[in-house]
Amino acid sequence: MFAQTDWFGGPALAVLPPLLGFLAVWWLMPRAEAWPRSAGALLGLAALASGGLTLFQPGTAMVQNLLFGFFALVAIGAAVLMITNRNPLYSALWFVVVTLCVCGLFLLRSAPFLAAASAIVYAGAIIVTFLFLIMLAQQAVGVAAYDQRARQPLAATLLGFLVLGGLLCALRPWVTETAANRSAATSETAAATSASRSQAILRAGVSPDPSAVRHSDATGGLTPAARQAPLRGSPLSQRGDQPVGTVRGLGRSLFGDYLYAVELAGTLLMVASIGAIAIALRTPQGKR
Amino acid sequence: MMAELHNYLGVGAVLFVLGAIGFLTRRNLILMTLSAELMLQGVTLNLVAFSYLHENYQGQAFAVFIVAVAACEAGVALALFVALYRRKRTLDAGAWRELAEEGLDSGRGVEEPPVAPRLPVHPEFPRLTPAGRVPEVPKRRAERRV
Helix, strand or coil: CCCHHHHHHCHHHHHHHHHHHHHHHHHHCCCCCCCCCHHHHHHHHHHHHHHHHHHCCCCCCHHHHHHHHHHHHHHHHHHHHHHHCCCHHHHHHHHHHHHHHHHHHHHHCCCHHHHHHHHHHHHHHHHHHHHHHHHHHHHHHCCCHHHCCCCCHHHHHHHHHHHHHHHHHHHHHHHHHHHHHHHHHHHCCHHHHHHHHHHHHHHHHHCCCHHHHHHHHHCCCCCHHHHCCCCCCCHHHCCCCCCCCCHHHHHHHHHHCCHHHHHHHHHHHHHHHHHHHHHHCCCCCCCC | CHHHHHHHHHHHHHHHHHHHHHHHHCCEHHHHHHHHHHHHHHHHHHHHHHHHHHCCCHHHHHHHHHHHHHHHHHHHHHHHHHHHHHHHCCCEHHHHHHHCCCCCCCCCCCCCCCCCCCCCCCCCCCCCCCCCCCCCCCHHHHHHHC
16 A cells, blocks of 8 residues: 555556566567577566566455465466467467466456356367367377467567557556545545545436546546446346345346347357358268 | 456456467467457456446346357357368468458568478377477386387
């Protein structure tokens, strides 16, 4: 809490992790000639460490913070290894690691059904079928030439990290606002907090005043007042006394609010499976 | 607790960008598809974080649909790759460069790299998938086998 604002405000630590990450990813890209990859690994570790320092918040919910840091850093590192590995088999296996870490992040955000579903679908189904095809292709030629050299590594990495820098810069006002809110909330009295909260509820609920909307946007929607704002949605998915994130609630929402969308998704799955079978058939029907 | 939102958004952004870089640089069709899935993971993480922030299920429901669509996409992509592989015996995206529009300089930066000569394979050996370094047999056992 003490130095959070300064760290993010200081340009060095906001720029350093993306810069180090850019150098690491560019260095690790597959090339034709042999090159020392350990330097890239060191750069990547430095980038992860500095990024972790920036992300780390001492304060409450230490276990959650530690779990979040672990899952986030492992996911990012595995993603880098996935896109830079020369062997597509290893890339696919690193993608499994990324998926499982993202599932851990889902669990931290109280989405257990989504965690289970994406673990089954991604790590279970998609990767296994892709591994079959990779092995089929590698049986013929081994690690192919097209996997040993990246296409335009410098330009693509530079472009990607410019986009990342833009996204992180867009997030930065939120971070500083949040830190300011947190320090303000500790000094504020409870009565003042509840008064401002009810005021904000009135403002957000009654008047669609653009200035009020902008106010809640400027604080990033992160204040307790914004959290208490009335939610849109049908009564089926309204939160009762139970906490958010139960499978029961998600099921009610899916089969209540989104019933037609669920039916459409089922139809889409069936059409896609029919199309896949039709495309992959060795001999087209009637041409035998 | 609430303050962690930007952390999740940041991780989602990093995963999205890494997926984009992988999609642009890799030449293997399967890895390009997996990179696209990585981008979807980043977006899904954003949706779940916002769902937690607003304490409703809209984001999670949207994420469930993303998973369903990703499964469809992977199935159709796999079927396409099997069909393409049967034609040209390669998973190189550059092998299908002639499908690009005429006049585009689509061949830039994708010239074939010089490939190290492959070791001749003994015809009687079983042809396994090379998934790593060849293990080194200890000297003693090798002598005994001879």
